[in-house]
Amino acid sequence: MGDDGGKGGAATETPDVSPGASFQVFVDMANLHNKLKLLNYDDEYVVKWRMKPISRIHFAVQTNAGDQLHAFIALAAWLFQKGGTKFDKPSEDDDQSVLLANIIAQFKKLGHDVNVSANKLRAGSGEPVVFILNRLADDALKNSGFTWRSPEKPDELPDADDAGEKDDDNEIDVNKIDEEMFNKDNDQDEYEEDETILNMEALTKLGLKSNSVGAAAMSEPEIRPELIMESTTDATEWKLEVERILPQLKVTFKAENKDWRARQEQRLTYKTQIASSLKDAEQMLTRFHTDIAKSLEEIATREHYINSQLSDHVQEFHRQQNELALAKQHYRQCSTGITEKSQQLAQITAELQRIKEEMEETGQNVTDGGPLVRIKKAIEELNRDIVRVDVRIAVLEHTLMQSKVREKEEANDEKADFLLNEPDFD
Template sequence: MAEDRRLEEDDRGPGAAFQVFILMEDLLEKLKLLNYEEEVLKNHNMRSISRLYFALPTNPGEQFFMFCTIAAWLINKAGHYFEQPQEYDDPNATISKILAELRSFGGAADFPPSKLKAGYGEQVCYVLDFLTEQVLKHTGFTWKRPVYPSEELDEEVIVEDDAELTLNKFEDEIIEEESDDEEHLVDLNVLKAQSNKMNVGETSKPEEILESKTDAAEWYLEVERVLPQLKVTVRTDNKDWRVHVDQMHQHKDGIETSLKETKGYLDKLHSEVSKTLEKVSSREKYINNQLDPLIQEYRTAQAQLSELKEQYQQITTKVTDKTRILSEVTEELEKVKQEIEEKGSSITDGAPLVKMKQALNKLKQEIVQMDIRIGVVEHTLLQSKLKEKSNMTRDMHATIIPDSSTGDY
């Protein structure tokens, strides 16, 4: 099974193992669109799920109950009645009901139900994602156009700094400094007059070579002093397309320079990896060639071992049968021995004679008692006979008494 699953993943591509994470993230976004937090989590007092909840195993029992609860809620929202599962319901029956509803919606259930019983995995994410799609179709959900927030232009704040000066401020400072220290400054009015004269006399040919009368050292010192204040910074507008083009060119140059270095490293790494793979393959072939006879011996030993195991199983079954027969014979022998011992003990034992003597003595005592009783009865009978006889005689004499007057009897 594991080998078949590995072959199936190879056919789907190297990213098949990570498809479940993408599917779980899409499922979570769709559940948020359906407001599952208010309708499911708060009603059942559950905590919110993460974007990897049904993708990785954390607590299979809790994950399976959460899956059944969300699936029942989605089926009910899609227009089909589904009874809310309880915690102690039969999981197989619940899974079969969910798969039946999935097929009724037109979903494909070409996987074993045991995949859903685990409570996590690609099949669980697929079932929930399909049901969310059906709910979105049933409710008529549509995406609306995005509403962009209006951007308010910030008022430009001019920061006055020693390094950022406007042209008017720059001229005012120069004029103030000229009034303070005239010895070390250049007269701007003179320079303007000279420039005007030069502009006027441009058409006329100069009679002599123009030569500056300004001291070069003083000019150099003035330039050194004013140079920090001549720095003017221009505020860039982020919405200007020229700025974006410049940034694109800068990024392109950076990418090209980084690509050259990275390409060299990658080529070197590729060559090293290819050499290492060649070495590994050659070593593998060498090891296979060296171990081929040992592998053959191992296979023959495995075959012999399997045969011996079969023989051992057969012999073990025979031994168990023989042991059972031996136990039965032993039981019969014990019964026979017990019977023989009982008979022998009854033959050699004098207990029956003692019992017979005791019975005879008891009979003699009973006979004596019977004789006494018989004698008593005979004596009583004799007395009764004698008494009866005496009574008869008395009666006879009473009837024969003579009459004194007549002399008759």
């Protein structure tokens, strides 16, 4: 029981996949390439869209992910357009993630079932890419009206049993004839040139002519060489037939690369050509060598003469160079002092400018009459305010006086009323 369970577990781990399943993508890619040829993609895609042609394994193996992804997007867009779906031609500036998402969405709208993400298509190769392109190519073929014709079954030939037994000698085996002629030629002397030989033995093996009549076959006697030599064809008809066939005939003689005699002859020809060319080349090279040697000798002599004549000038030049170096060093030292002095001058100039600005601001403040005018205006405003306050005070005093007079009158009236109404106790 335990052993059976272990065997069952091992069996489930073994994948039930054909060893050639990994090569199925190459078969699908070859089918895609054939479909593209039927869609005339060489003219409408490669030429008009200015794209690189793809090979039969372009999307089956990964070579350059960027180029393959761009080719996949462009080819898918072209197949969408061929299939009647509106899809703009992509450019290099477009976002490839958006384009892949659009391709998957349009592919699903066409009714195809695909469970693949844009990340798997980003590699630009593999089974998902080939699958999508194959389905799009099928849709494009349907839209263009292309249909696969059903295979045509050839007419069946009569069986050997019905036609009777045939002798193997009745058939002409061209390979066998060539082999016999080649073997016969090898038997000859190897130094003799090859000649055209008519193999009469092969001609004697011409079979019986079979004419099928219904299910039976009649045979004629064997054709003998002596009967072949006697022709019953009209000479005029023969000439007309030759004139008709002659333009279509093309005789070519192919050199045998394995023939040592041809190679030997070719080697001797090359040797002669090299020897004749080498003589001219040697003469030219010798002349060039002589001219160059003379020129080098003249240059060396002239150089020695110039050095001897210009030795004093060279020494004077070196002395002037030393003086120039000393002058440059002194100049750098002076330049360093000038730089420091220039920085100090810049600081003093900035300080002087600041003091001048302060003096100008102080002078403007002294001569400016604006504050005095503002003081006068303020005094006038204060005077107007004082007048308004005095008027208000007068009004308030008048109001207060009236209220006091009214109160006094009321008090007097009350006192008079009290005296009049006072009771008499006498």
